[in-house]
Amino acid sequence: MKPVDLPVNPPIAPMLAKAVASVPPQPEGTPTWLYEPKWDGFRVLIFRDGDEVAMASRGGKDLARYFPEVVAAARAELPDRVVLDGEIGVPRLFGDVHRLDWDALSQRIHPAKSRIDMLAEKTPALVVGFDALALGDADLMGEPFEVRRAALLAAVAGRPNTRTIRASRVTDDTGVAQRWFSAFEGAGLDGIVAKDRGARYLPGKREMVKVKHKRTADCVVIGYRVHKSGRGVGSLLLGLYGDDGDIAMVGGSSAFSDAKRLELQDLLEPMRLDPGQPRPGEPTRWRQAGTGEFYPVRPDLVAEFAYDQMENGRFRHTVKFLRWRPDREPQSCRYGQLEVPLGYDLYSVLEEL
Known part of the structure; x- marks a missing residue:
């Protein structure tokens, strides 16, 4: 500097x-x-x-x-x-x-x-x-x-x-x-x-x-990453269904306790998709290609998560796990449930000084 x-x-x-x-x-x-x-x-x-x-x-x-x-x-x-x-x-x-x-x-x-x-x-x-x-x-x-x-x-x-x-x-x-x-x-x-x-x-x-801003959304668990310690789930990968019937990854949830990480691993390991091998994660500014591997799982589980904003079809920040929703069918978890703010031009915020 x-x-x-x-x-x-x-x-x-x-x-x-x-x-x-x-x-x-x-x-x-x-x-x-x-x-x-x-x-x-x-x-x-x-x-x-x-x-x-x-x-x-x-x-x-x-x-x-x-x-x-x-x-x-x-x-x-x-x-x-x-x-x-x-x-x-x-x-x-x-x-x-x-x-x-x-x-x-x-x-x-x-x-x-x-x-x-x-x-x-x-x-x-x-x-x-x-x-x-x-x-x-x-x-x-x-x-x-x-x-x-x-x-x-x-x-x-x-x-x-x-x-x-x-x-x-x-x-x-x-x-x-x-x-x-x-x-x-x-x-x-x-x-x-x-x-x-x-x-x-x-x-x-x-x-x-x-x-x-704080809101909640019901999302489908579509995969997980192993915790950096090698034991338990480090983060859940979340998905929502679009109007075309396809599911898209919309973000992740992490910050679990040690006990919760092991509980999630016991729950999700039997749900791994064949052949059960990790898939490579997308490279980002935080990690290089070949890292961030995740295990995809059957899209059977629904949970409620707290979030603040959506951007480009994804949660802007990491979301917080709230509770399981066994009463929800995965196919019912769609983008339509999300509250979308009205369009307001950024320069209008600035120009009215």
Whole structure:
């Protein structure tokens, strides 16, 4: 990561949010909360010191090498000395609306510079800033959020050439925030974050609150992977039937206890499809070809799983096992049961600042 000399320098652990069940209402009197859309991408802290730009992930990973177009935008669009907290996403056109595309974003993390450069041109990212930790020679971390918000707007909003780095919307109206929670999911957003307008920036602390979309779906178990220890089931592979009668893999479920892994292995081993040999897993940015082998099983078992969002016909994140559904026929587990958010264009979320 490039060295910078700013009032706030890396490494900095970003401030986090704790989950709550619903959008918190404003107390009587002066509104306390400022509500923002929850952007679902890679968390990023951007440090600009003249020509030097550093970009750190939540875990401290150097993101600048993977997003050269964002580095160039920081030099062109931001003040000479600034530290911003935000989220990187990749907008893509789905039908007639733009959404954040998690798959396209994930593909941007690649070891080959040639591919990084190609994807920077083919699937350019944007950054939505939602906090400012420093501006000029001022350390803003001890200032109230509403002061840092004003600094963010001074750094990003209102600059006519700003296209790659934007500022998140905010409202102090609980009703508006609740409408955003439903409407903005259609643009690929993940929920709502509420921030105390008077709070300082506390690195690594869960001082904000977040409300995320949670749903359930009944899925067919179509296979499993063995746990990395070699004992028990590491993850279940899940499927849904389409209108054509074919079943498609839609995601996976993991994070089982030791006892549950062994229980699942005892249940699923007799259900392996002939000849009962593992099939190769698809290579991803996390594993190479020839790894991730799984055992396909007869599509006889149905279970209920908790999920947050679908994207491109698959669960965006790993889903959580809830319970078996012996009352459901596998063929009845179809895409039609899934709640599909209304289309809402990503740039409409940004342009109404």
